[in-house]
Every structure is written in structure tokens, then in C-alpha cells.
Amino acid sequence: MNNDLEQFKSRVIRLEERIKSWAEPHEWITKTYPKKFRDDNLQPHEIPALYLQKGATRLLLDPVANDVPGSEGLVDLYLMPTYDDMASLYFQNNDWVIHYAFPADPWETHSVIEAKEIPLSEESVLKVLEAISNNAEPSF
């Protein structure tokens, strides 16, 4: 595995450990699943993806790439089983940030929903997971 991919794997594993430790006390059940990657020499490697489930809500934290413009890593959060895009996490300035568009407040007068960049923390992760759990509907 080349150094960039090795570093990406380490960052993803650390990210997933943090999210597991924050989510599991709040009734999220988690399970890792090895995702296959190929390095620049087309050699196969595995980096874990993380399933999260709470009640009927199933999510997948899916490592996507280590070479993203403006970032040193991208992990997407999907609503399962449809793989609908919910949020993205970028590694920049030595930590992860979450890009997520919180649902519109029904009391707000403007209707434009824009993704916000939120620093990774226990509070922000739980807020995003709960918002998805409360609002997301599969697109099929």
C-alpha cells in the first residue's frame, strides 16, 4: 500500500473509532465492513466502512478517496439501503469536517438549504445523525 493510501486508512480507522464511541451510547448499533480499494499499482487493499443503525435508520460511513481537491481524504455518509448521499466528511487542516445540509426550519421564511461545514466533534456528529434519523426518507 502506498503511503498516501496507508495514511488515509489510518485516518479513516481513527475517524470510525471516534464516531463509534460517540454514537453507541446513544443506541446506534455499529459494524465495520472491509471495503476494497486499489492503489496506484492496482494492488488490492481493504479499508473499513462503518454501518450505523438506530431503529429503522441505517447509514453507511463509506471511505471514498484520499486525493480530493482541497482535502486529504473524503468519506461519504449514505442512507441505506439506497445509498442516498446524506453528508460528506473531508480531512483538512489535520482533522475531519462534516458537510451537511440541515433540514429547513419550518418557521424560517427562506427556503434555500445550504450544506454547512461543521468541525467534527461528539456534539456535531450526534446532531447530524439525529437530524438524518428524524428527517431522511429513502429516495426509491
Added chain:
Amino acid sequence: MQNRRFDWHERIKAIEGEFKAAKLAVLRLKHQLDEVPNILGSDVSRAHVNNATINIEGTYIVRLFAVFEATLKSYDRARHKDPTRKNDAAVLIDSTGGRRGQGISASIRKAAHLVRELRNDWAHENNRLPIELAMPLAEARAKLQNYLSWLPDEWDDLIVL
């Protein structure tokens, strides 16, 4: 060797990513052509670029469905322990059982058939599909992923004869 359903899901999602990248590239090229008309080589015309823009979603829907169909064929061969089995997608969508030995529900099968009809329309350039049955690639992906989620987590990988 085992087939993992997770890997098939990921292949389908990866095609959606390729589609987004290809669409962005074609749209940027088309836009740039308005400013710098001579950037095309001698074997690419403006008409090619315009057609690529129009057809790119359909092209990737054909690829998306091809992976879905390959998944069903792989599972069907394993389920019947017969590497020679050949069924077309329409039959497989209806005959594939769920992970608990039950059939997959009618609404989920119907959704997969809608994507199959859309694929057929793009692949054979019929342009006969009623406009109300057209759907964006993301919706097609969701329907196919939902169907596949009813397959078992793993099944045997039989060499195709």
C-alpha cells in the same frame, strides 16, 4: 471464494461517482467550446460533444443496470449451484428470492423493472419510454440498491462456464 453483496453495492455506487465526474467534464468542455472553439481535435466535433451531453445519463444508466444484472446472475448461479445458468434480467428480477427464502416484494420488483425498461430504452435507442417513466440516475441507483439489499450478505462464487 465468496461473493459479498456489499462489494456489488459499492460497484453500483462507484458508477454513480463516475457519472458525476463524466457529466461535469462534458459540461465544462461544452461551456469551454463557446469561448475557445478550436480546442477540439480533428476527430471530435461539436456535435459529438453535444450528443455526449444529451446521452451521458443514459450511458451510465446502462452501465448501472449491467452491474445490477451481473449481481443477479452471480447470485442465481450460486443459488442453483449451476454455473451454466443463463436467464435474462426480466426473469431474474421476478424469480430471485430474498435472503430469508421469501420472494422480494412486488413494489421492489416493480421498481427494478422500471429501471430495466429505462435501460432498454437507452440501450436500444427506442425513445419509446413514456416521459413519466424517465428518471434520473440517482433514482435508478436507489431502486436497484434497495432491491439488492434483499439478497443474502454472501453467496458462492461459481466460475461461469
